[in-house]
Amino acid sequence: MITITLSIILLTSVISFTGFSNQKVLDDLIFYPPAITNRNQWYRFITSGLIHADIMHLLFNMYSFYLFGDLVERTFVQIFGESGKLIYLILYIISLIVCLLPTYFNNQNNYHYRSLGASGAVSAVIFAGIFLYPTMGMGIFPIPFHIPGFVFGPLYLILSAYLAKKGHGNINHSAHIWGAIFGIVFLIITTSFLSKFNAFENFINAIKLYIAGY
Template sequence: MARRGEQFAGAFGTVVRRRRRLDEIEQGAQVRLAHRVPRALSACVASGPDAAPAARTAGPSLPAVDVGAQRRARFADVAVATLTFVALNVATFAVTHNFLDVATLTGESLRHGALQDGALFAPYIDGRGEWWRIVTGTFLHANLAHLVFNMFLLYLLGRRIEGYAGPSVLVGTYLVSMLGGSAGALLASPLAATIGASGAVFGLLGCAFVVEFRSGSNPWRDGLGSLIVVNVVVSFLIPNVSVGGHIGGLVAGALAALAVGDLRRYRHWLVVWGLFAVIGAAAAAFAVWAAGTWVEPVF
């Protein structure tokens, strides 16, 4: 009987302590939480149910997640626009070189028909009205070495610009530089059949230089400025290289970057594309005009 009395007294004491502790909690006593939770939630529990809404309001909020920005960042990491231009050039090379026949990959292996129909050549642009050559000539390459060199630089520079400013800016800069390179080639050597994507690649060089400079980086410190100087000098030293195409593309790409300015401040893609359309139209018009100088060349 005595043992049962002790058990009953102990159980009764436990109930009393639980009830007393519950009263303390309801009156605002601090509660120790066993799991790590946000401070706002801890404040809710510690202050009692009546104070929970106010505590939740005062607590820190989670930052909003911009799903669209994350998707664009992943898109830029893959460099889809850059790889698309590389694929277009490689596919054109395959078609115009008998689908990569090993016997035609060395030397001046471009098929004569492709050269005749698509190369940049002022008399045909001016005399026959074949204005499309200011575009098609930039996707033709003489041989495998010509293609590999241009695609290597296109990939390196394209990823750099696309990662900073996005695919739309990369596409716009490439197209504007392509037209600027054609204009420069037609002005400097209108009677030469000119091919290659080097004008567009030089435009990406000019754009990358301006973008880095305006972002506060030093393009000379990381070697970009030296790369431009070396390529310009080599253009004058190696025969059968379109100096006008290289300089024209370089200038067009730099001007495009300067005109657009801080590329990230524009909230609507129509603004960026509108600026590129104006610059591209001016470059195309200048190229067609330059083609008309073949009778009396400027240089």
């Protein structure tokens, strides 16, 4: 049975590969704030997450998404029952929008700004996974050993904030930050209102047990 995660990966890969050889596809789907401001092309918040700059950009995002997406999707089904897959899909789609809102407001009329890739939504899924399983080991280059998710998460956000402030490279670090925050907020809100699972309490208790050596 094909999962929501695999469906997103397949769709994103097909459209991204099409864009690699078709500039019109990139121009029509890319996140371009003036097109939203002046032509109301709001769909670009979502379609920009279906295209990537190159094969390495696509592979990195989709591999990261697969590693965490499969876990988060299965956990959502355990928490929310039959509606878990739909809630998981909603998380992904809304995070594509939310992660780009600060970027949009800062570049509404910037005719030189463009952004593409699913990094913000992938960050939302990764941080939802970290919040669900805060003690799972995660690797970060160049550290040669794994660190628990609840340590990795803050380090990642601090580094992203620093790089965003420095304007490092062509990476939209703001989307990473807001995607990550949204993933956690979405998880807390949905579990609070739609399930008996207390995500925040689970997060705290898991860290306490980890520190205590259990």
